[in-house]
Ligand SMILES: Nc1ncnc2c1ncn2[C@@H]1O[C@H](COP(=O)(O)OP(=O)(O)OP(=O)(O)O)[C@@H](O)[C@H]1O
């Protein structure tokens with residue numbers, strides 16, 4: 001438990017030790033804020049503004065998709081490159097603890113990132129009377145989707161020493177898994193990350209969707225642990 | 235205390251080390267000598283459990299590093315060839331993090347960080363970013379990291395490499411002090427360093443141990459006057 005907390009703290013604080021964390025938050029806020037404003041203020045007969053984030057959630061998820069590989073690329077690649085992996089391996093910390101600690105550190109940052117958009121629902125509540133259910137579930141959905149992106153990124157970061165390669169492979173994987181619904185037929189639709197988000201945006205909680213994300217995250221974290229283990233024994 | 239048991243490491247078809255065995259008694263300080271590429275780092279990594287051997291094993295304080303990994307690891311403080319530091323952290327935060335990795339509770343951690351800082355003379359720079367420290371001070375941070383959990387065994391891979399003469403002497407002095415209470419093995423290819431710090435040497439050449447004795451004993455056996463001659467005669471020959 002103590003090593004886990006140490007890892008979470010170190011990796012979370014790491015986002016703010018360089019411009020990375022600030023830039024990510026600023027960028028995310030800027031782009032989504034822009035869309036939020038447009039959504040509320042561009043009134044036309046076809047588009048009447050409504051007090052909900054429904055139109056925004058997919059957009060925010062896509063922005064997260066593009067930001068998250070930058071948040072995850074260094075997680076293991078940098079430790080391997082700079083030699084600090086040897087420190088992590090010398091301590092009596094299991095690979096599962098290592099992966100979980102680093103994952104939770106990144107999740108904490110994701111939480112802060114999403115929290116930075118809290119003014120959107122607050123504004124909605126001031127100018128209108130939004131349904132709270134869909135709002136809360138939208139954020140839950142976004143968090144789960146983001147958590148899935150990070151699981152993929154942490155896996156690709158464990159593959160080698162190059163941060164750039166980690167980010168590129170993460171992009172390719174994420175885009176594939178995201179758009180599987182459009183090209184993969186019925187199975188693609190079931191496997192795709194995008195199709196499980198819909199319920200949340202509508203305020204419908206479906207356990208199957210939540211389990212999908214949990215399972216998704218588990219698989220990629222499991223693969224990461226296996227990758228680290230294989231390095232210990234090769 | 236530090237036992238290598240028939241350790242062999244093969245990279246592809248090349249053997250980095252071959253059938254390396256030795257036994258370092260508790261309380262001694264031993265230099266692991268060898269030319270570049272001899273297999274010093276490979277040996278040390280296997281001893282510390284950070285690299286699996288192709289065959290053989292290591293025992294630290296009687297614990298097998300691959301069977302009783304946690305107990306064995308707790309005996310070892312390890313400073314790798316490149317100090318495993320995070321430049322964007324302060325010295326203090328870094329040591330606190332390493333203490334956490336070793337499972338030390340927050341309250342005790344403060345004390346232990348203090349102790350390690352004092353032991354390596356880092357008290358004045360505790361709030362500085364590691365990235366801004368000189369090479370010698372970074373090396374001290376690496377040493378402090380190895381000491382934080384109060385190990386019985388200290389394993390140092392070329393602890394003075396790349397330092398200026400003054401820093402070399404300072405680090406050497408620190409190692410000499412640590413050796414009073416711990417079993418120490420360090421690798422080096424600086425002969426004066428080894429003769430200054432220890433009586434016993436293990437010389438490794440092309441992955442094999444070619445000498446393992448006190449400097450005096452080896453001198454007598456080989457009819458050589460000093461460590462330099464011993465080193466040259468034992469590591470002569472073979473492909474370069
Ligand atoms: N990951 C690796 N893959 C292939 N060969 C390796 C690897 N690591 C080390 N070697 C080889 O194993 C041999 C021993 O290397 P090692 O690093 O243990 O030597 P060393 O004595 O520490 O040398 P140095 O004085 O340069 O630090 C070398 O010939 C090296 O090229």
Ligand SMILES: [Mg+2]
Pocket residue numbers: 274275276315391
């Ligand atoms: Mg070496």
